[in-house]
Amino acid sequence: MNILAIETSCDETSVAIVRDGRDILANAIASQIPLHQRYGGVVPELASRQHVVTIIPVLEEALKRAGLTWVNIDAIAVTKGPGLSPALLVGVNAAKALAFARQKPLVAVNHIEGHIYSNWLIPEQEANEGRAPAEPRFPAVCLIVSGGHTELILMTGHGQYRLLGKTVDDAAGEAFDKAARILGLGYPGGPAIQKAADGGDPNRFNLPRAWLKGTLDFSFSGLKTALLRRVEEYGYSASKPAPWQKSQTAVSDDTPADPEATEEPQHRPATVTYERPVRAVPKSASIAGNAAEVSSFTLEPEEARARVQTPPPARAAHIPYAPQPPEESAPEPGSRTLPVADLAASFQAAVVDILVEKTAVAAAESGAREVLVAGGVAANAALREKMGERLGVPFRYPPLVLCTDNAAMIAAAAYYRYTDSRVYDFSLDIEPNARFI
Ligand code: KG4
Ligand code: ZN
Secondary structure, eight states, X not given: OEEEEEEOSSXXXXXXXXXXXXXXXXXEEEEOXXXXXXXXXXXHHHHHHHHHHHHHHHHHHHHHHHTOOGGGOOEEEEEEESSOHHHHHHHHHHHHHXXXXXXXXXXXXXXXXXXXXXXXXXXXXXXXXXOOOOOOOSXXXXXXXXXXXXXXXXXXXXXXEEEEEEBSSOOHXXXXXXXXXXXXXXXXXXXXXXXXXXXXXXXXXXXXXXXXXXXXXXOOHHHHHXXXXXXXXXXXXXXXXXXXXXXXXXXXXXXXXXXXXSSOOOXXXXXXXXXXXXXXXXXXXXXXXXXXXXXXXXXXXXXXXXHSOOOOOOSOOOOSOOSSOOTTOOOOTTOOOOOHHHHHHHHHHHHHHHHHHHHHHHHHHHTOSEEEEESGGGGOHHHHHHHHHHOSSOEEOOOHHHHSSOHHHHHHHHHHHHTTTOOBOTTOOOOTTOOOO
16 A cells, blocks of 8 residues: 655655555755745744645656556655644645645654654665564554654554653753753754754763653753853853853744844755655555655756745844854853853763653553664764663664655555544644644
């Protein structure tokens, strides 16, 4: 069964085609990161407009790369939530229109469930070698760590979940994003912190770990505040920007930048990447070829501008945080040079410690046969390394491209939902706050 899936819950427009829940035939992703970078976070309305611009080119690319036509598509899946309402609307309406026009069953998928099922997809490397790793075994403990979620879930079968613990305040990815803003490292924060932490001393600053003893819950807001205090000790604060932020306006770490208060954004071209594994795909009439292709295309800026309404004009030019300070930047009088690498490494170590320790306890207590890590933070190298050292059971995580938002994971989850007969009609609507447990 070939499922075509659409994912637009946040800042990636993605369309994928996956066979039987595991074989990725195409996974086209148009990232909007450059569009939101200047605001230090995702601006929902801009995300929505960009999804409108990119959804059809991305859809066409996915079909082209898979070498399939609509005749070969058995169902259409889409993320219904949780996510940003204006962004979800684009994907859900596109999916409904396509399902109606092409007379295909429509399957709605919970985004978090999609992240879990990214562990069912066959990674490109294995696919290239003609291998398929065994499916995850139940019971499995799932650690979901994304920008909006941090949850420990016990999965005893397809669609059978029990919540073991969750964050009581910030999500792990959100904590990374906020820490990156405090350190002036830009958006998205997770990769920036990881990069800055490389070569830093994770033991230099003893940042607090909120163990919330006796529970499998998480808390990261105290850690973020502790980081801010350390930064302030060096003479930097939200009201007194670091030297490299001098010409810019700093904002509080909890305040999203106001896009209305900026100069007119330049709509940068959306880069679309897609991948298709090389491997011995059994030849069928519907598969045109099986050569690997990893490529990208760009929407010309003029084209994008013509199709995107211009946002309101500038009130002031603000950029909340700048990239890492240049080597030569001199500290202001009374300020000391901020040890960004050590702070980033110490922060990352604290987050990783908490995530790994709680997951290890959850796995031991529930008798899990495997641990599955999913969501954007699963891309973190320190987390992966520590999991390997600490866990007593096998664990797996998706390849980098499948950790962050993508439609292949939505297709994988839909496969199990579809075979479970959970098919939706055209009354399907977005669920921005959807829960699946
Ligand atoms: O799953 P995802 O792409 O989107 C949501 O559903 O939220 O996760 C995005 C989050 C962001 O907070 C980003 O900073 C974080 O994942 N992230 C990372 C890394 N790569 C992405 N966090 C830590 N280390 C990384 N390498
Ligand atoms: Zn996500």
